[in-house]
Every structure is written in structure tokens, then in C-alpha cells.
Amino acid sequence: MDNNTFKIYTTTDLLPENWNEVAIENEFLQKNYLSVLEKSAPVNMQCFYIGIFEKNELIGVALAQFLDLNKLTSFGERDKCLKTTIRNFIFRNFASHVLFIGNNMITGQNGYSFSKEMDFACISKIMNDCANELKDYFAKQGKKIHIVSFKDFYEKCAKELKKHEFKNYHEFNIQPNMIFNLQNRWKSFDEYINSFTKKYRDQYKRARKKFDSVIVKELTITDVESENDRIYNLYYHVAKNAPFNTFFLSKNHFETFKKQCDNRFKIYGYYFENKLVGFHTILVNGKVLETYFLGYDETVQKDKMLYLNMLYNMTQFGIENNFEKILFGRTAMEIKSSIGAEPIYMSGFIYHTNKLINKYIDKLFDRLEPKVAWQQRHPFK
Template sequence: MENINFKVYTSISNLPENWNAIAASNHFLQTPYLEVLENSAPTNMECFYIGIFENNILVGTLLSQYLDLNKLESFGERDSFFKKHVRNFIFKNFASHVLFLGNNMITGQNAYALSKEIEHKHLSQLLIDCSDALILYFKNKGIKIHIVSFKDFYENNATLFKKHHFKNLYEFNAQPNMIFNLNENWTSKEDYVAAFTKKYRDQYKRAHKKYNGIIEKELSLEDVVSLENRINELYHYVAKNAPFNTFFLADNHFSTFKKQCGNRFKIFGYFLDNKLVGFHTLLLNGEVLETYFLGYDDEIQKNNMLYLNMLYNMTEFGIEHNFKKIIFGRTAIEIKSSIGAEPVYMSGFILHTNSFLNKYIGKIFQNLEPNLEWNQRHPFK
């Protein structure tokens, strides 16, 4: 570790010139996306970009996010009155200042990218050192960080981290990341539909019949700008009715994303009688298709099975454009399994900076994370 150190940056303009080359494996750590965060992050979020150096040569990039949950209008409205208020009380009093090592806005292992292998023994120490530096940064500003979360690691990495400096941290497994590993023999939606059992082929046909009258269109930057108020309205409906939220996107987020990332960021609008009634977004991340935020009119969603049709459309886009897998994230996991996605459990590690409360972090976390019971579907022959 004596030859490895790090530097924290608060502005994209100060990053080393070769930052994108080091972060080449992950679009979510490259400057076009980081500029989206810098220019349109949620109002309760502050982002930090951390360079990892070996002998003063950049060998890694890392993203960290601070969330002030006191600024949040809602943590989610779907849960029961009692559970919602218990959770809100815990957050406001014991967990309102949260530091993430990783990206809290998306699901997946997106915390860091490395140009060379660093042993997990050293990497786990480095992540903790970075969190300590940011805790001190906020302390000097008069802000006490309550919770630190090291976010989203696949099982092999989590196991290795636990052997070293994460061994005393509380490991949590939230709802699974729904991932669709696409069949390499599929080249069209017809191949996809043909692989369904009769039950799920009938579901596909029923959804498309209900879809009648809705027109799907890929939106240009000009379209996104002109429709942004309506896009935000549809997004907020879905976000507020999610079981749990720690942020809401800025009003200019989608247009900023489209402007910064161009054709690597896709936004599709759904129109009924020339009115936007829904949208979904995709990010092209190498051989991986990442689903992003969406929104819809609830009445149209119910009457036209709009959400299910969106999932089919995302899948067909992935097949037709030769992606190897689609990352569908953690929401609506049962319906996602019905179109072919499978659960992949990921680990996070968490600590409370109050040593007494940290002893009970497991019980506290259980009150923050909504319970979920679901049945995995198996749609293929």
C-alpha cells in the first residue's frame, strides 16, 4: 500500500487527462456520465471523483456520493403508514447524512474501475481510507456523516473483501439485481418469442394486444427538451410510488443526460392520441445494455399493460443490437422474471459512525430496507 494513494476531486474539470482511458471498462465512471452528475445530480446529492494512483500514475477511478436525506420530500409512499413513519423517524434522526462509495443511482458494480489488478487486501483498505477522508471533509464543514455504505459487489468480490478490511462491516443483500443474459442464438424478437412456453407466449400476445393505439418513438435531444416537463411528471409519479427512495432526479436530468451522452443514452417515448403517456431510458455500456429510469401515466399503464410492453421493448432492443446482457435493476423483480431476467444477488457493506449504533446496524438496516416476497417466473421452454 505504500506506493498506492488517492486524490479526491470535486470537479470534473480537474480530473487527470487519462481518466477516461482508465475508466474505459465502465461508462458510468467516464466523464460524459460524470458531467451529467455534476450538472444535474439530485438536489440532495454531492458527488466526488477519486483518482487511485500507484507511484503517482493513475491506475483507478472511483465514484463517491453524499446524500442529505433531510432535503428529501419523500422516502416512498407505498409502504404501510406505520412502517413508513418508523423508517422516516430512523432516517431523520440517525441516518440522514449518508456517504456512498459507489453509485446510489444505479444497480450494479459501478464503484470503481482499475487499469491493473489491486489485491482485495489493499483495495478494501483503500476504500475505507477514502471514506475516512470524506468523513473528515464533511466534519470540517460542520456535517456529521451517520452512515457509510460500500455499494454493490458481486459475490466473488464481496467474499474477497470480507477476508480483509471489510470483515467487521455489516454485509447486506438487498433485493436482487435482475439480469437477462441474452441467448446468443437470438437475432430477432421472433426468436425471443418462440423460446417462451405457451403461458408466457400468451402473456406476450395479450400485452401487445392491449398495447394497441400506443405509438413508440425514440426521442431526440430537441424532443426531450420540449417534453421535459411531462417527462418529469411521469417520472415523479413512478418514483413517489416506489417502496423506497433516497433521491429524486433534477428537473433537467434527462435533457442533460441526452446532451452529454448522445446516442449512448436512449430515451423512448410512448404516445397515445399524440400525448406522452410513458417513457423509458437505456444506456449502451459496451456489451451491456443498462436500463435506467422510466415513467408512465398510471391509468394508461393499467389499461394498456404499458410497463410490461416497455420491458419487452427493452429486451427486443438488446437482442436486435447484439448486447450480451441487460441489467434491469432491483424494482418490479417478479414481472421482470416473467420476461426472462434472473436474480443476481449483490452485497453491500455498511457501517454507522456512532460505535454504539453500529452494534445494532443490522436491526436498523432491516427497518430501512422494505421486505419483499416474490415468486420467480421461468418463462422459457
């Protein structure tokens, strides 16, 4: 552990040449994706890229993000109630400067990657030291970090991290990551559909019947450039109607992503009466298919069951291209479970830099975090 050091970079141009070799297991830590963040991060986000060294050898990479919630005009407009008003007031006044060690834009354990086996005492110390250095960095700029959060760890990792530097931090679990482990016995999409119970085969048939007049096509970079405003407006409609948001993507985000990652990042457009009414995105991450942001016209979505059909289409792509699993992320858990995804709970760790507030962070967090009631569906025979 004593031989390990780290360096924090503010631009991808300065990253070590062998960065991708260390980050090879995770597309979300490779230079192309980090360049997407650098060129098209949300307006209230600043990203930092962390190189971890053993002596002079790069052995680990990590990501950190600073969010200034004061720059948001809205945290989400779906829920309008007293609790939401109180929550927004508290966030603006006591939690507006948030430091994430990890990636707040996606769900999953995407915060760090190492090229060698590392013990959790070392990992937790490095992440904690990085957070402290970034707090000092912002303090010198006259900005006080209110909240530090270490984001998204699967159960085994969270359990180990709690034994070390994270033992005094509040562990939280929010909405689960909906993960679909694709079964080897499904050699085709038809075999997947035939494994449904009658209720869910009927759901599939009903959705496809309503969807019949919608045309789906994979968008080229030229298509994305020409449809950029429409794509963003469809995304923004969905995002602002979420129960809670800490960021909104920049208007050039999807175009930048497509240019940087090319065929590994796919955007599918949904057209009705020659008009783009929806889109979904996926990222190829080794044998894992990562779903990303989507958007749709609410009026067409209801009539054509766009969202459910998007889930079927992503599943079909995963099966036909031999992926092992699809990560559907958080939100809309019930409908995602109806096509086969299962909830995997992940932990995060959080603390407030004000000692008095931090003393009650567990109670505050539990009261302010939006709760979602949902019923898991079991679609297979």
C-alpha cells in the same frame, strides 16, 4: 500498496486527462456520465470523483456520493404504515447524512475501475481511506456523517473484501439485480418469443394487443427539451410511489444526460392520442445494455400494459443489437423474471459512525429495510 495514493476531486474539470482510459470498462465512471451527475445530480446529493495513483500514474477511478436525507420531503409514498413512519423518523434523526462509496443511483458494481490487476486488500484499504477522508471533509464543514455504505458487489468480490478492511462491517443484501443473459441462439426477436412456453407467449400476445394503439419513438435532444416537464412528471409519479427513496432526480437530469452522452443514452417516448404517456431510457455500456429510469401515466399503464411492453421493447433492442446481457436493476422482480431476467444478489457493506448504534446495525437494518415478497417466473420451454 504503499505506492498507492488517491486524490478526491469535487469537479470533473479537474479530472486527469487519461481518466476515461482507466474507466473504459464502465460508462458510469467515464467523464461524460460524471458530468451528468455534476450538472444534474439530485438536490440532496453531492458527488466526489476519486483518482487512484501508483506513484504518479493514474491506475484507478472511483465515485463517492453524499446524501442529505433532510432535504427530502418524502422517502416514498406507497407504503403508509407504522413501520414506515418509524423508519422515516429514524432516518431523519439518526441517519440523515449518508456517505456512499459507489453509485446510489443505479444497481450494479459501478463504484470503481482499475487499469491493472489489484488485490482486494488494496482495494478495500483505498475505499476505506477515501471514506475516512470524506468524513473529515464534512466534519470540517460542521456535518457529521452518520452512515457509510460501500455499495453493490457481486458475490466473489464481496467474499474477498470481507477478508480485509470490510470484515467488521455489516454485509447486507437487498432486492436482487435482475439480469437477462441473452442467448446466442436468439438471432431475432421472433426466435426469443418462440422460446416461451405457451403461457408466456399468450402473455406477450395479450400485452401487444392492448399496446396496439400506442406509438413508440426514439426521442431526439430537441424532443427531450420540448417534453422535459412531461418526462420529469412521469418519472416523478413512479419514483414517489416507490416503497422507499433516498433521492429524486433533478428536473433537468434527462435533458442533461442526453446532451452529454448523445446516442449512447437513448430515450423512447410512448404516445397515446398524441400525448406522451410514458418513457423508458437505456444506456449502452459496451456489450451490456443498462436500463435506467422510466416513467408512465398510471391510468394508461394499466389499460395498455405499458410497463410490460417497455420490458419487451428493451429486450428486442438488446437482441437485435447483439448485446450480451441486459441489466434491468432492482424493483418489479416478478414481472422482469416473466420476460427472462434472473435474480443476481449483490452485497453492500455498511456501518454507523455511532459505536452504540453500530453495535446493533444488523438488527436495525434488517427491521427497517422494506421486504418484498415475490415469485420468480420461468418463461422458457
